[in-house]
Amino acid sequence: MAYAGDRLRITAPKRSIKQFERGESVTVAHPHEHLRALAACTTHGATFHQTKGDMINSDEFFQSKMMEQRDADIKALKQKKENTMALQKAKDEADAIIAEKGEPTTENMKEFSATELDILHKYKFGKKGQGKKADVLKAYLEAPPPLKIVPWSPEDEEELRRLETDEIPLEDTALATAVHQQAAAVGNNINMLSLDERRKLMGTIGASLEEVKEVVVV
Secondary structure, three states: OOOOHHHHHHHOOOOOHHHHHHOOOOOOOOOHHHHHHHHHOOOHHHHHHHHOOOOOOHHHHHHHHHHHHHHHHHHHHHHHHHHHHHHHHHHHHHHHHHHHHOOOOOOOHHHOOHHHHHHHHHHHHOOOOOOOHHHHHHHHHHOOOOOOOOOOOHHHHHHHHHHOOOOOOHHHOHHHHHHHHHHHHHHHOHHHOOHHHHHHHHHHHHHHHHHHHHHHHO
């Protein structure tokens, strides 16, 4: 079966040399829902289905991978917040009981309800006690004081809020990290380059700075 090559040439995207030098992407930026769908793909077939056979540029690939890590970080922070809130609530309830009735002992156990002893048990163990009141009280009295609660800070809340936004700057990706490391390596070992290599490097840097000037002027 033959194909009309002319038709392919007519519809194929065209890209200038300048675009290649600047590293611009061929594909159009996709919405964040697309990046999240790409992150969920675990096979080449799933990726092909999601992209409908279109190319994935490096920006999309690394941003989708970063989204996987970000989702894991969000889950961990939410779990930390939930645990901290639960521990603080248990402490507040236990403090209120002790402030009203004092610490429970075998002598004054009758003054405490089973619910109150469960709350005190939860304060030390993170869960309600099991068994009779005497068993719950015994476990409570023998347990060491609970560890100091690390409060959920405004900084934690701000980090969670930041992570929950879908914007993933390219500088946060593994690709950007690798580029920065390479740039640092060149800077640290520039004396190892030949004179010709240094000239080429300076020429590349100069061209890049000129492009920045053009963008600023525009």
